[in-house]
Structures are given as C-alpha cells and as structure tokens.
Amino acid sequence: MRCPFCAHDDSQVKDSRPTEDNTAIRRRRQCESCGARFTTFERVQLRDVTIVKSDGKRESFDRSKIEKSVSLACRKRGIEQERIAQLVSGIQRQVETAGESEMPASRIGEMVMDGLMQIDSVAYIRFASVYRDFSEAKDFQDFASQVRDVGGD
Secondary structure, eight states: OOOTTTOOSOEEEEEEEEOTTSSEEEEEEEETTTOOEEEEEEEOOOOOOEEEOTTSOEEEOOHHHHHHHHHHHHTTTTOOHHHHHHHHHHHHHHHHHSOOSEEEHHHHHHHHHHHHHHHOHHHHHHHHHHHTTOOSHHHHHHHHHHHHHHHOO
16 A cells, blocks of 8 residues: 555555444554555445446546535534445445446435435535535525425424
8 A cells, every 4th residue: 555645655554443334444554664654444346337427428436526525515514424424335335236337427416315315404405506506595495495395394
C-alpha cells in the first residue's frame, strides 16, 4: 500500500479489525520509509458495475461519490457517521447484487432518496433539491409538502 504522505510503495500493517457493521476491514498501517501511520479500509467488491449517466456517459461505480453526497445532505443534522456508512453500504450491496453489469445513475439516486427518507426528512429534501435540480423556492415548497404528507412530519 502506497504511503499517502511520502508515496513510498511499502507499508506494514500494525492492526486489523472489522468495522462495526462488518462490511469492511479497517487496517492501521505504518510507512516503512517515513514512519507515518494511516488507516485503510478493505471492502468486498462483488462485481464491477458501470453506471450510465443521463447524458449517456459511462463510468465505474464509485462508492465514495455516494458517501460524499449523503454526507453533504446530512451535514449538521446530528446523524451518526456510522448510520451514513450503513446506508451507503446497503446501496452498494443493492447495486452489486442486482445482477446487472450496467445501471442507470437515476436508479442509484432513487436508492439514496429512499434511504434518506428513512433517516431524516431534511437530509432527504436537501439531496432531492440537487438530484431533482430544484430551481425555484416553489420547487422546495411543493416537494416539502409531499414529504410532510408521506412522512407525517
């Protein structure tokens, strides 16, 4: 594993343990060159899935993009990072076990929205505002009134 500090190619594993939700292995490493310590996570990847964007472009599935989007939507909402990680892991499992080599990005967006609706209505609306490209305040009002009707908030 390459050191993120000095780019040396070798590091030594000092500690390994499963994450709390058992979806990854957390490894503490130490660079053999500069001595810096860092953490890596090892996850099982069942298959390579290509994501088809709305403009037709194709790219490999990237878990970190979902993590970033969900974290942004949940920012300052008091939602534990572990809960976010569970949501992202669940979406990743759904994508990899769907049995398809290609999946539309819109389907993943819907999975994220479904998951966020269960966690926090404000995070759900925040994500939807970007995902559905709200352009006016009225868009927020209309969507929020639907959320109130569905979620009972």
